Amino acid sequence: MTARIGVITFPGSLDDRDALRAVKLAGGEPVALWHADADLHGVDAVILPGGFSYGDYLRCGAIARFAPAMTSLIDAAKGGMPVLGICNGFQVLCESHLLPGALRRNHHLHFRNRDQVLRVESTSTLWTQDYQQGQEILIPLKSGEGAYMADEKTLDALEAEGRVIARYVGGNPNGSLRDIAGISNEAGNVVGLMPHPEHATEALTGPSTDGLGFFTSVIRAMVPA
Structure with missing residues (x-):
């Protein structure tokens, strides 16, 4: 059995093909x-x-949240389906209320690459179990609205429940x-x-192969040895 991992393309998605390739490299079926x-x-x-779904109009991810595919995905995620949102995908997940908080403009107001x-x-999620807790990894960052924001009550809950993943x-x-990169x-x-x-x-193309663990993690979770 091979895990089938879908990648949703929105108008303005830039990294959908890269995500599909990562799934293939990890041993899944993209x-x-x-x-x-x-x-x-x-x-x-x-x-x-990642990308700029619908040109980031209104708010990043705010329009993509209402796509027909997202209507199905929200129900599936609530039923336990593994979902990973990368960059703009993270923004879409927050706009969909599948994750708390919001992503705002970088504090220096510049795009950071x-x-x-x-x-x-945290290594307890379906997407991080192939890492070690405390492990340091090197992966690219490229965003203009990447500052994670939430109220203190939400931040404290994320910390207490081990839901800050990076x-x-x-x-x-x-x-x-709180230097949060992912939840x-x-x-x-x-x-x-x-x-x-x-x-x-x-x-050959990345600063490392450290990102592969996100994809092998979920595939291992779907297809136990």
């Missing part, structure tokens, strides 16, 4: 999904890729509260991450 199609075609998990060190804080190391690149929902099947693990899966 399945391209279209935002206007409510049918998820029997996939085992879904990735919302650099290789970023992260510390893995933090920035070596300086906060965007002003995210999960309570069940651990939905994860949002601002940096791009799909761009760190091959030694």
Whole structure:
């Protein structure tokens, strides 16, 4: 059995093909999904890729949240389907209320594009189990609205429940509260991450292969040895 991992393409998605390739490199079967199609075609998990869905009009991810594919995905995620939102996908997950909080403009008001060190804080999610807690990984970051924001009560709950899955190391690149780079929902099947693990899966093109673990993690969860 091979895990079938869908990647939804919205108008303005940029990294959907990279995500599909990462799934293939990790040993899964990549399945391209279209935002206007409510049918998820029997996939085992879904990735919302990076980019600028609908040109980031209104708010990043605010329009994509109402796509037919998202209507189906929200129900599937609440039923336990693994979902990973990368960069713009993280924004879509917050707009969909599958994850708490919001992503706002970087505090310096500049687009930030650099290789970023992260510390893995939680290995209990379906997307991070192939890492070690406290492990530092190097993956690219590229965003203009990447600052994670939430009220203190929400932040305290995320910390207490072990739902901060990664933090920035070596300086906060965007002003995210408590250096948060990624979070999960309570069940651990939905994860949002601002940096791009799909761009760190091959030694030839990435700064490392450290991002591959996000994809092998969910595939191992779907297809136990």
